[in-house]
Amino acid sequence: MATNEVSVKAPAGKKIYSQEEAVNASLEYFRGDDLAARVWVNKYALKDSFGNIFELTPDDMHKRLAKEIARIEERYPNPLKEDEIYKVLKDFKYIVPQGGPMTGIGNSYQIASLSNCFVVGNDGDSDSYGGIMKIDQEQVQLMKRRGGVGHDLSHIRPKGSPVKNSALTSTGIVPFMERYSNSTREVAQDGRRGALMLSVSVKHPDSESFIDAKLEQGKVTGANVSVKIQDDFMQAVEAGTSYQQQYPITGDPVYTKNTDPTKIWDKIVKNAWKSAEPGILFWDTILNESVPDCYADLGYRTVSTNPCGEIPLCPYDSCRLLAINLYSYVENPFTKDARFNFDLFKEHVHYAQRIMDDIIDLELEKIDAIIEKIDSDPEAEDIKFTERNLWNNIKNKAKEGRRTGIGITAEGDMLAALDLRYGSENATDFSEEIHKTVAIEAYRSSVYLAKDRGAFAIYNTEREKNNPMINRIKKADPELYEKMAKYGRRNIALLTIAPTGTTSLMTQTTSGIEPVFLPVYKRRRKVNPNDKDVRIDFVDEVGDNWEEYTVFHHHFKTWMKANGIDTNRAYSQEELDKFVQKSPYYKATSNDVDWLNKVRMQGRIQKWVDHSISVTINLPADAKQELVGQLYFEAWKSGCKGVTVYRDGSRSGVLISNDESDKKKESGSPFPTKRPERLEADVVRFQNNKEKWIAFLGLMDGKPYEIFTGLHDDEDGILLPRSVTKGYIIKSWEDEESSRYDFQYINKRGYKTTIEGLSHKFNPVYWNYAKLISGTLRHGMPIHKIVELVTSLQLDNETINSWKAGVARTLKKYIEDGTRADDAKCGECGSDDVVYQEGCLTCLTCGNSKCG
Incomplete structure (x- = not known):
């Protein structure tokens, strides 16, 4: 289903670059980093619907962004100049708009939103069939404009409840999970599937079915799922007392059910250990800490999160994301004179908040263009009504609350450059100081913007006076709080820490708040044996030739250079291991960091982030199930708003349930x-x-x-x-x-x-x-x-070869997402971390996807 709509064709005389020209120029820009070059060209370079490329390198993109942001600045007092904005964007060094803003700002070829995240819902938590279908349509309309969507299912009445229609009783939550999941799979975004988060409260009587839906039925493959857990549930699990589920989950219940909370808890833990889902949302912590929820009665009641969980939102609110590259503020990295430049950092946090506020104005322009497109469409008015109403609601929320999403990337590299080992107590102390600085300076910037541009429309000091986040800022900087009370604040909420997967490829740093994955590792590159000066290290089972080479994490290489180690030499694995042991990356990889310490670090940083944090606790394959429960409890007590665990290999194949009938299937034929x-x-x-x-x-x-x-x-x-x-x-x-x-x-x-x-x-x-x-x-x-058997058949007849390709394509449609492709290699980067996604082979290392 094609979704990105094009407003105009390429203008006459506009310079068009070939794929090869753009890749080669970007390869030089990224100093030989082929993966970064191809990711930028494929995902972020300005293109039209015909695939024509109008930007040669990221420098062209940064000039495009700076020009548009400067245009918005001219509307306000003391505007930033275009060259000032360009300098902080240039080379991905300091400030990096993410995803939607990078592709959409200044893009006249595409009518799409700049927002990365949306949440939808119904006023009054309606669970009518019409209300449920309305959410389905809104979800699809947002996904076709590049947005990730979240919504909550706690308003749907539990299975077996009486309904006033011919069905007589409700089907419960699970069928609607499947509906929303299937809708997500149908929507394409430049060849990518949409992203969806479904949540439900643990108080809901159907929460156990929700928790099991993906594991047992294997049908909800188009959505992430998270359980909203209240404090009283955690306390009941801890005390071993009974727990009351009810519907509705708030207010006077029409249905109640006493249950054993440890049974539900064990199910959550087991499924997360087995499949990395469901995620956990500590809902009371989210609501109690949420600044927008001070305005809940005015439409800002938080109901769900975006697909990665870092932005809790009210219905019809959205958020744009931006990351600050922490590594770039370390002077003399990896030396005894290394220091963090707090003065420059504080200055750039102000730039970042100001740019984020400008991007809201650019988003409002985009929404106007979307509404104009809807109005001009030939469909009947009743067909267009829901879509137009959706975007009007989103426009009103963006204009009224002006929510922003400033985050960071390169936390792992920053700590290593300062000779601080990720996960250690002194490293966590320093990280907390960094995020406290981001919070105070971003809020200070928002107050300055309110003075010059006006506060967000419903700002009220009295409403916010008991909010824990606001009171932490008040305690840390009383003068700032006094100014906020006087002038207000430009933005209702400001901060997040999102995953920065492809962004970190272009900053060439560790991702988000995460530690380094590996400082050095081996990769294979497919080669043509007839080319000159080719070294063949490996020949696979189908006869393809591969060259094996060592890949250094970019700043591990910086450490090597700082310590006089030649980075152009070939080293044995034993020599490489010794280098790693001497470096600040030793025992600081995603699999090395003490898990409990990482959770505690997240909790300490969370106190200075008014939205949430997307972070994954990586566990080895042999980690015990009990450890997951221990980590969840530690996260709750540490003040985390959410947590996800991933046990190595837990998504490597088709998931099955643990009941007795399925155990019998494991040992023999499933049919x-x-x-x-x-x-x-x-x-x-x-x-x-x-x-x-x-x-x-x-x-x-x-x-x-x-x-x-x-x-x-x-x-x-x-x-x-x-x-x-x-x-x-x-x-x-x-x-x-x-x-x-x-x-x-x-x-x-x-x-x-x-x-x-x-x-x-x-x-x-x-x-x-x-x-x-x-x-x-x-x-x-x-x-x-x-599929592997069919494609490997050695058949001479051309028609039969054609037939086996068709059979393989037919069967691939039924391979569950996440199934590992045995012995497959990525043709782009050579990684063997390849899985099936919607019948296509997708590399988890570089994101390259191949269908056929």
Whole structure:
């Protein structure tokens, strides 16, 4: 489903660069960092819908951003000049707008929002079917404009509750999880799937079903899920007392249920240990600390978070993100004279907050363009109503509250450059001082902006007087608080710490608040053996040649240079290990850092972040389940607003539940040994070598069970209307020598139509291979293994080769996201950390995705 709409074509005379020109120029810009160059060209360079590239390097992008931000500055007193803005953006050195702002500011080829995060919902927590469908539509409309979306399901009445319609009782939460998840999978954003967060309160009677939905059913693959946990639940788990669930979850309940909280807690812990979900949101901490919730009765009641959890939001609010590169403020890094330049840092925090406020004005312009586009669309007014109303609501919230999202990146590199070991007590002390400085100076900047530009529309000192975040600022800087009481504040909330995956590739630093992943590691690069001066270190099972090379984390290399170590020499693994042991990165990687210390560090920093922090606690594969529970309790007591754990390998394959019936399936075939006479079937059409092909895929419990394939519209093949996508495969008869399978569907007139003899309609060669594949499916071989089997078949006939590609594509649609591709290598970076995502092979190292 294409979604990014183009307003104009490339203007006449506008310089267009080829992909090769842009990559080569960016490669020089990033000093030979191929991954950074390709990420920038593919994701952030200015393009039109035809793929024409209008920027040669990130320098062109930074000039584009500076020009637009300076245009907004001219509206206000004491405007920043374009060159001043450009200097703090240049080279990704100091201030880095993230995602939407980088691609969208000054982009006239795309009608899209600049916001990275949205939350939607219904006034009054309506759980009517109409209200639920409205959220579904709003979610899709936001995703098509590049936004990640979150919404809460706690307002939906629990399963079995009476409803006043023909259904008589409610279906509960899980079916709507599937609906929202499926909608996410349908929406494409420049070839990327949308991002969704679904949350529910642990008080809700259906929360256990919510917690199990992804693990047991394997259907909610298009969403992240988090449980909102209140303090009284944690206290009940700790004390071993009973816990009351209720609906509605606030106010006077119409339904209550006493439950054992330890049972729910164990389920959360086990599932997180097994699959890295659900995440945890400590909801009372979020609400109590939230500055916007001082205005809850005016529409700012926080209801959910964005997909990564770092921005809790009220319905129809949104946020744009920006990161400050902490490493760049370390002078004389990795030497005994290393120091952090707090004066320059404070100055740049003010720049960052001011730029963020300007970006809100740029966002309001974008929203006006979106509304104008909606108005000009040819659809009927009743069709356009929900979308137009959605964007008007978002515009009003952005204009009224002017929420910003200033964060940081390169925390790990900053600490190493100052010879502070990540996770140690002195490193955490210093990190807390950094984030306290960000908070105070960002709030100070917002007060100055309020003096010059006006406070956000509903600012009220009296409403905020008991807020813990505001009182920490008051205690740290009483003079600042007095000025805030006098002039107000320009922005309702200001701070976050988001994941900075691709951003950190371009800053060439550690990501966000995280430590270094690895200071040095090996990669493989595919090579052409006929090229000159090529070294072949490895030949894979299909005969491709690879060169193995050492990759240094950028600032580990800086440390090497600072210590007189030649970075151009080839070193043995033993020598590399010795270098790492001497460096400040030793015992400070994501897998080395003491987990409890990391949680405590997060809690201390959280006190100076008015939104939240996106951080992952990385655990080794052999970590015990009990450790996850211990970490969650420590996070709650430390004041964290949320936490996610990832145990190495926990998402490497298809997830199954732990009940007894599923345990039996693990040891043998997941399907009955006797084939039912009638199976649901999907019809899949594909094309190879200009020939039309068709596949009938029999399904059992929604999973592939058998397959029949062949030429479509061939005189000896099958003629089937294009509208037919589903039906049934009927086993008509079977004897010792042969069998017959028919395909049956309902035509447009409502009559049952049968195509007899799938086994006889297709060429016998296809039938034999269909029997082979069906046999392996029925006996429980994982789908991704069957795909690998099919693609590895050595077939000489060109048509058969075309056929096997089509079969592989058909089956890939049913591989669960996150399944590791065994022995696969990324053609872009050589990493073997490759998984299936929506049938495509996706590299978790560099993000490269390949379908086919």
